[in-house]
Amino acid sequence: MKKDLTLLLFNIMGIDFGMDVEPVKAMGHVDALVDGKSGIIWFHEKINLPRPPVVYEFPRALRIETGKKRFYLIIDKPRDMPLVIPIKEIKPFPVLVEQFLHATPLWAVCPINGRILLLVDPLKMCR
Amino acid sequence: MRKTGKEPSKTQLILDTVRNQAEEARNPEIPDETVELVIFTIAHRYFAIKGRDVREILPFSPITEVPGSPRTIRGIINVRGDIESVINLHTLLEMDEVPVSPATRIILGRSGELLSGIQVEHVADVISIKKAVIKPVISTLPLAISNYAHGGEELYKGHYVIVLSVDKLFKTLSK
Numbered sequence: 001m002k003k004d005l006t007l008l009l010f011n012i013m014g015i016d017f018g019m020d021v022e023p024v025k026a027m028g029h030v031d032a033l034v035d036g037k038s039g040i041i042w043f044h045e046k047i048n049l050p051r052p053p054v055v056y057e058f059p060r061a062l063r064i065e066t067g068k069k070r071f072y073l074i075i076d077k078p079r080d081m082p083l084v085i086p087i088k089e090i091k092p093f094p095v096l097v098e099q100f101l102h103a104t105p106l107w108a109v110c111p112i113n114g115r116i117l118l119l120v121d122p123l124k125m126c127r
Numbered sequence: 128m129r130k131t132g133k134e135p136s137k138t139q140l141i142l143d144t145v146r147n148q149a150e151e152a153r154n155p156e157i158p159d160e161t162v163e164l165v166i167f168t169i170a171h172r173y174f175a176i177k178g179r180d181v182r183e184i185l186p187f188s189p190i191t192e193v194p195g196s197p198r199t200i201r202g203i204i205n206v207r208g209d210i211e212s213v214i215n216l217h218t219l220l221e222m223d224e225v226p227v228s229p230a231t232r233i234i235l236g237r238s239g240e241l242l243s244g245i246q247v248e249h250v251a252d253v254i255s256i257k258k259a260v261i262k263p264v265i266s267t268l269p270l271a272i273s274n275y276a277h278g279g280e281e282l283y284k285g286h287y288v289i290v291l292s293v294d295k296l297f298k299t300l301s302k
Contacts, residue, residue, distance in 0.1 A: 015192060015194070016191075047195070091210045092210075093193070094242075096200060096241070100195055100196045101195050106194070111210065116210065118193065
């Protein structure tokens, strides 16, 4: 069991998210994606953000590969540098919140620098 | 406060009375027993929760919204390294939202093992009263409030204070 997790950080609509970088094979401009390409998932399609309409300010496309699953995930405002966090810093969601998240890709939180990162499981994004 | 349009039916009132009587029979009041109450306001109306159901009162800190959770949950906060939920009492009690101010507080309530923040507009006082002073709530209260009420009385500076049950609030939010 690893002691650390390397996270790609991004922010959509003012909410900070973190995602394990391991299945992220590349990041590029959304414009570079071929029109009509299948296997493109916009982040907000899987995460029910609180205040629609969702506006992407600096969208980027992540190429995610794991096993037989391959897809592009569009996120917003990714940080340039990934962040390594010790596993022990990861906390489960509080009970009252966690009960509503079983069907979502959100799986835990990580408090960092006075903010709370919501951790996303990229593999659950393509369900 | 928004009108719910749902007044308790006669049968509901009778059932509530019967339940209250059964509750009182199970927990006979000791006349001199005192109870500590944390008094606070929501939409300029006075409420209280029992001191034993309060772990601490926190200054307001930014709440991280969690996509996918219902409107009755505002989000999560970091309490010295522990992540706690914050419930939205305004939505639960069907009352108008009031903007955050310097007086806004988060009461960390507990019910058994369950712990959660409750955002309130202003913590007015912590008082100690005889338990017997708290009466069943008035029948004209909207159902959205009486559902979570333990009792009420003019307890603070001539204001009618509704004593909420943290247990009932948290049970409603637990699936």
